[in-house]
Amino acid sequence: MPMESLSIATPSGQTLSGALEMPTGLVRGAAVFAHCFTCTKQSRAAISVARALARQGIACLRFDFTGLGGSDGDFGKAGFATDIVDLIAAAEHLFERFEGKLLLVGHSLGGAAVLAAASQLGSSKVAAVATIGAPSDVPHVLHNISGDLDAIERDGEGEVTIGGRPFNLSGEFLEKTRSVDLLALVKDLRIPYLALHSPSDDIVGVEHASALFQAAFHPKSFVSLAGADHLLTNPSDAEFAASIIASWAQRYLPLRDDWPMPEDGVVVQTGHGKFGTEVHTATHRFVADEPRSYGGDDTGPTPYDLLLAALGTCTAMTMKMYADRKEWPFDGARIHVTHERNHAEDCGHALSAEEEGMTAQALNRVIEVFGDELTEEQRRKIIEIADKCPVHKTLEGHLHIHTES
Structure with missing residues (x-):
């Protein structure tokens, strides 16, 4: 997906490092992803969810909290x-x-953070909130810290270990973390909520999801991430969570009214990337x-893929319609269509007078007819009717393209 690097200024003058995953096509809405405790925007969950949302037309910003990853500041003094x-x-x-309401998504402590942030931003700016493995009480995160927290409170700061990494924490960090009543905030939240949690999560137990779900008002939803670990280290677990959030979010970030939906024909509009x-x-x-080998993002078929698909699908539909009308035991067809850009060179094709100076191109179509009970005559007729499909006639006819501006 197209990605932009962003720098975001905070009220305290710090700069946050962000990565904005953009849809290849048009933008239907925007989302913010908050990573887990001491993780960064490069976590598997952050990347998977952000890119899944982008594939659904939702621009998603994943960023590093203060003092983590590429962001400024001192993590040990920041706190929740x-x-x-x-x-x-x-x-x-x-x-x-982007204007319009936002989707907030958070993983682990980032999930608690998006719930708290949503309570401050309100329903005028937040369309929906989704959390993955979020704790129902913020102080729960302190259980993951190895160190003498009592000494830090007494002395004002001290060394600890979190996830095998050393940090210097302040007493202020502990105070800010312990002072939040998250369930009270959730009870007052009037924003659609989706909770995803693994029943086998051994870092934040599934009872936290139950508490958050009970506190939240409808509309609310719960999805079990059965078999997943807390950090979603298995790629399939991360992708599953991402696909669920992306699908669920479409209800709360509907298509924009100004998007082109023509009464006839097609409308094509430049996207991103x-x-x-x-x-x-x-x-x-x-x-x-276009494929990555051509500098694209490979997020959709190429223009020539669409051209070949037009011929292939029209061929299949025409053959089926003919066989159904004849009431023949036709079980479908497989059509493989390829494109030759230099047909004259490849096949020694002689150019007509009209074609002189032009590059001779060809579409090659291989048709496989299914139906064990079809007779050879019926198969021959079905193949023969393929040349009668409307797109085939258009491509081989006298086609004129008129352009207006």
């Missing part, structure tokens, strides 16, 4: 209250750029792109 300030700064940045392009019909939308 600073995480909330960071989240609000990130959300305001997206709110100004080098080649990303959005295609709209009266009832469908999808993305066209």
Whole structure:
């Protein structure tokens, strides 16, 4: 997916390092992802969720909290209250750029942070909130710290270990972490909520999800991440969580009213990335792109893929319609269509007078007919009717393209 590097200023003057995952096509909305305790925006969950949302047309910002990853500041003095300030700064940045309400997504302590941030931002700016493995009480995170917390409170600071990494924590960090009543904030929240949690999570037990779910008002949803660990280290678990959030979010970030949905034909509009392009019909939308070998993001079929698909699908439909009308035992067909750009060179094809000076191209179509009870004559007729498909006639006919501006 196209990705932009962002720098976000906080009210305290710190700079947060962010990565904005952009849809290849048009943007239907925006989201902020908050990573887990002492993780960074490069965590597996952060990348998987952000890119899954981008594939659904939702621009997603993953960023490093103060003092972590590429962000400024001292993590050991920041604490949970600073995480909330960071989240609000990130959300305001997206709110100004994309307008419309935002989706907030958080993993572990980041989940607690998005719930707290949503309570401050309110329903006028937040469309929905989703959490993965979030604790129902913020002080729970202190159980993951190896060190003498009593000494830190007495002396004002001290060395600890978190996840095998050394940190210098302040007494202020502990105070800010212990002062939050998250369940009280959730009880007052009137924003759609999705909780994802693994029943086998040995870092934050599933009872935390139960407490958050009970406290939240409807609309609320719960999805079990059965078999997953807390950090979603298995790629399939991260992708599953990401796909669920992306699908769920579509209900709360609907298509924009100003998106082109033509009554006839198609409308094509430039998207993001080098080649990303959005295609709209009266009832469908999808993305066209180029492969990475051509500098694209490979998030959709190429223009020539669409051309070949037009011929292939029209051929299949025409054959089926003919066989159904004849009431023949036709079980479908497989059509493989390829494109030759230099047909004259490849096949020694002689050019006509009209074709002189032009590059001779060809579409090669291989048709496989299924149906064990079909006779050879029926198979021959079905193959023969393939040349009668409307797209085939258009491509081989006298086609004129008229352009207006």
